[in-house]
Amino acid sequence: MLPLNKRQFQVDFTKYPYPDKLRHHVTSHNYFAVEDLKVVPPNYPPIYKSLDWSDIFLNEKKPDRLDIGCGKGIFLLGIAHQNPDKNYLGIEVRDTAVDWINNYINGESVPNCRALFFSVANGIPFIESESIEAIYYLFPDPWPKNRHHKRRAFNFKFLEEIYRVLKSDGKLFLATDLDYVDEYQTKLLIQSKKFNISEVNDEEWNLPITNKESFCIKHDIKTFKKICTKINF
Numbered sequence: 001m002l003p004l005n006k007r008q009f010q011v012d013f014t015k016y017p018y019p020d021k022l023r024h025h026v027t028s029h030n031y032f033a034v035e036d037l038k039v040v041p042p043n044y045p046p047i048y049k050s051l052d053w054s055d056i057f058l059n060e061k062k063p064d065r066l067d068i069g070c071g072k073g074i075f076l077l078g079i080a081h082q083n084p085d086k087n088y089l090g091i092e093v094r095d096t097a098v099d100w101i102n103n104y105i106n107g108e109s110v111p112n113c114r115a116l117f118f119s120v121a122n123g124i125p126f127i128e129s130e131s132i133e134a135i136y137y138l139f140p141d142p143w144p145k146n147r148h149h150k151r152r153a154f155n156f157k158f159l160e161e162i163y164r165v166l167k168s169d170g171k172l173f174l175a176t177d178l179d180y181v182d183e184y185q186t187k188l189l190i191q192s193k194k195f196n197i198s199e200v201n202d203e204e205w206n207l208p209i210t211n212k213e214s215f216c217i218k219h220d221i222k223t224f225k226k227i228c229t230k231i232n233f
């Protein structure tokens with residue numbers, strides 16, 4: 001296993017400072033599908049049914065791997081840097097985080113990476129079926145209160161979409177620092193009957209560190225990591 005400083009992608013934060021106002025959560029509407037809203041607020045993320053990838057990635061190719069809820073983007077930029085032959089699409093509901101990531105990508109001319117301002121509560125209809133090799137869903141917002149559970153992106157509809165877009169040998173990577181989130185996600189995965197689930201340790205995981213994971217490491221917080229594969233019928 002590489003030392004921490006080698007696993008974490010290094011950004012020159014004097015050149016690319018994070019915005020001062022990068023709020024933890026955005027307006028609650030953004031966590032709901034547009035069809036479930038009575039009124040769609042003006043700042044709701046755009047709805048895309050399809051996308052022209054030549055407008056999205058500097059290399060004009062389609063995405064191979066997705067980072068859902070990419071947050072402040074250190075993992076997304078790090079994994080794209082490690083694998084220049086693969087295209088990485090981050091999907092994120094906080095526009096300020098998306099703008100920071102894309103500003104870095106444009107500034108450094110990163111050809112194989114882009115962040116998209118979008119809420120996965122609306123599925124991912126712009127991703128072609130059976131086209132994705134890996135999906136990373138890392139350290140999702142827990143929404144611990146019962147009345148907030150509907151804001152969790154991880155539900156049966158989400159799993160249907162994950163299953164649809166993954167290639168037959170595609171993988172879903174899950175990480176959280178909360179045992180009850182891990183249990184909730186595992187329960188849904190088992191109930192869906194569409195994925196095999198393997199618990200993995202840090203050695204087997206061996207991926208760049210996310211912003212949240214770096215906080216967990218610093219504060220010695222235990223994390224739960226799983227790799228899920230599609231059951232092909």
Ligand SMILES: C[S@@+](CC[C@H](N)C(=O)[O-])C[C@H]1O[C@@H](n2cnc3c(N)ncnc32)[C@H](O)[C@@H]1O
Nearest residue numbers: 069071092093119120121138139141210211212
């Ligand atoms: C705790 S952060 C973790 C970010 C990053 N994956 C990491 O590990 O550092 C969870 C992220 O998921 C995003 N998110 C939550 N619900 C979402 C949704 N419906 N669509 C897209 N992103 C969402 C949040 O805005 C937040 O940036």
